[in-house]
Each structure stands twice: as structure tokens, then as C-alpha cells.
Amino acid sequence: MPLIRPSTDHDLDAITRIYGHHVLHGTGTFETTPPTLAEMTARRADVLSKGLPWLVVEDGGQVLGYAYGNWFKPRPAYRFSVEDSIYMAPEAAGKGLGRALLTELLAALERAGIRKVMAVIGDSANAGSVGVHTALGFERVGVVPSCGWKFGRWLDIVMMQRSLGQGDRTPPEETAGQA
Numbered sequence: 001m002p003l004i005r006p007s008t009d010h011d012l013d014a015i016t017r018i019y020g021h022h023v024l025h026g027t028g029t030f031e032t033t034p035p036t037l038a039e040m041t042a043r044r045a046d047v048l049s050k051g052l053p054w055l056v057v058e059d060g061g062q063v064l065g066y067a068y069g070n071w072f073k074p075r076p077a078y079r080f081s082v083e084d085s086i087y088m089a090p091e092a093a094g095k096g097l098g099r100a101l102l103t104e105l106l107a108a109l110e111r112a113g114i115r116k117v118m119a120v121i122g123d124s125a126n127a128g129s130v131g132v133h134t135a136l137g138f139e140r141v142g143v144v145p146s147c148g149w150k151f152g153r154w155l156d157i158v159m160m161q162r163s164l165g166q167g168d169r170t171p172p173e174e175t176a177g178q179a
Helices: 009-025 037-049 097-111 127-135
Strands: 003-006 054-059 062-071 081-088 116-122 139-150 153-163
Touching: 003 097, 009 037, 009 054, 009 062, 009 081, 037 054, 037 062, 054 097, 062 097, 081 097, 097 127, 116 127, 127 153
Parallel strands: 081 116
Antiparallel strands: 003 054, 054 062, 062 081, 116 153, 139 153
């Protein structure tokens, strides 16, 4: 049975492998060289140091995907807004694990005091990512056409957003990212 849980240092090899696959074969990320294990370790440590979640989904002891939220922008006024990232192993496609993982990430972000989640999705033809975000209540707020060049073609980014908790209806508590 699949298990969604906070990531650990022991998950970093699988996380690095999953992301490397997307860098080399997908358009959901605009990176073109897979980061090293050391780089992915540093990225995870940065997210966790901010009190933000980095989750994995595993089945049968194998990590099949990961998701996290990181500040949308580094300026202090953005401290209640994050950008989500979710990547699944190819063998996890179509099993509903991405939706379950993103659902849990949104709950963890809300518990951390986050009010707005942005998805910056590489490639407007990325039906899987656009679909899972739409299914979980994200709204498309724009497309930036032809802003990335990968695999010999121009790629768009799709901007989507979703409010959490009280959204912008009330002032936030000053504890975002500290849970």
C-alpha cells in the first residue's frame, strides 16, 4: 500500500534519479543537466530549513515520487506564498499517486501557514501536471509563451494558483514556514 511521508536523507538517491529522468527526458523542468546528489541534498536542506515540507510517496519500499513547496520569491512579502514542485517516477504514471502526493503537500503547506500555492508548469502541453493541478482546485492564471528552449523547441510555462485556508480573506499569522 502506498505511503506518503516526509522525506529523509535515505530518499535522496531516489529523488535525484527521479528528477534526473525528468531533466533528461521531460519538459516539466527547464533544467538541462541533471543535478548531482550533493545538489539535490542542498536543495532539500534549503526547503526544510525554511520549515516547509518535502514529501515522498513510496510503495513496497520504493520511492515513486516527491513533492515540496518553496518560497515563490525570496522577498519577505512573499512569505505566505510558495511554488510547488512534484515529480513522479515513470513507473508511477496513471496510478493516482501524484494526486495523493499533491493533496498531502497542500495540507502540509496549509499547516505551515501558507496561504497561496503557485504552480509554474513547464510546457503548456504537460497534460499530466496541468491535469493534476486542475483536479485539485488550481486555476490557470496565465501562460508565458516560448520562454524556454529545450529539446530544440520553444516551450511555454503555465501559471496556476490555489488559495489555502483563509487565502486572502484574512490577515495571515506570522508563523508561515515555521511549522
